[in-house]
Amino acid sequence: MRIIISPAKKMIVDTDSFPPEGLPAFLPRTERLLSALRSMSPAALQALWKCNDAIAALNVERLAAMDLSRSLTPAILSYEGIQYRYMAPTVFEQSQLDYIRTHLRILSGFYGLLRPFDGVTPYRLEMQAKLAVDGCRDLYAFWGGTLAEALAAETNLVVNLASKEYSKAVEPHLPASVRFLTCTFGEEKGGKILEKGTACKMARGQMVRWMAEHGIDRAEDLRNFDGLGYAFSPAHSTESNFVFLKGDT
Template sequence: MRIIISPAKKMKEDLDGLPPRELPTLLGETERLLDYLKGLSLPELKKLLACNDQLSQLNYQRFQTMELRQRLTPALLAYEGIQYRYMAPAVFSERALDYVQEHLRILSGFYGVLRPFDGVTPYRLEMQARLKTPFCKDLYAFWGGKLAEALAPDGVVVDLASGEYSKAVIPHLPAGTRVITPVFGELRADGKVVEKGVHVKMARGEMVRFLAEGGVEDPEDVTAFEGLHFRYCPQRSQPDHPVFLRDVEKR
């Protein structure tokens, strides 16, 4: 079973904590992207990243001076988004760390696919960035089937990534691969289930923690998740789309 999650825009260096174990599998492709990004002017990079002046300047300097083989942080500890805060990998047990190294994969527009202890450096490059180059029309075309191949699914993928990232992998998975996509929502008065972005990110992080600390190997056990007042609703679920409803009265 493989679990896929998205990266986060905000990143940090942590050179004093747990050391990285390996370099990213697709680092050769990352080097190719880096060479192109280094050749962009500051205005060109700002347009590509669609961010403000401060972030544009920061990431321009990052790309100009970037080293991909030194001063690295384990990917799991480098990202700081909501999903990662609720996952709280810094306080994982040894058992949980071993579990995520085996089962969890982080998708990235810059690195492709990352194992939790692959060494990375801070960057900004979203998968949906309009990166049109002489060698690709966008990042989806650039990565093609490489992400699915590097993911090496063993029959089951639990998709906890955003659509921006999961669509870079799911269409390229081997035939017969089962994809389980949990839904985290609230039941409205009209009977519809509505997903709210922040709560979804929080729940995805909590679910990774649940799977890791429990050492879950059977994909059917995903439905036992009850974090953040979410509970499995079999009446609204399908075999590969388990629905978890949030009890808003217990917030």
């Protein structure tokens, strides 16, 4: 089993909690992306990033000083989004850290596929960014089947706790021998399942924590998740999509 999650836009540097255990697997590709970004003007970068002036200025400075091999933060500590706050890896016990080391993978437009303790530096590059590199029209084409191939070499079950923006960099390229299981968190209203962005991120983080606490390694055991008031809904679920609803038993 491998769990895939999205990164977060907000990143920090933490070189004190615990050291990185290695470098990202696709660093040569990351170096090509870095070169492409450095060749762009500040205005073009801001348009690519779709952000305000302050965020653009910060990330232009980061690009100029970026070192992909020094002063790195373990990936699991570097992201500060809602999902990561609910996962709360900084208070994991050793057994939970060991679990995510084996089972968790973070998708990234810049780094491709990260293990939790790979060393990273703050960057801004979403997977859906229209960055043309190496003759590829965007990052989906740039990464191609690389990320799916890496996952397929490790497991025959991918548990998808990533957003659609990131999961579509993997799912279309997986071989039929690998089961791709998405977990959906929502509420039923008017016969429809409604997903809310913030609530989904909270639930995804909580599920990673729950899986680490319980040492989950079978798809069937995911049905027992009951964090944040969610419960597995057999009526709405399929083999490729486990649906969890608020207040549904």
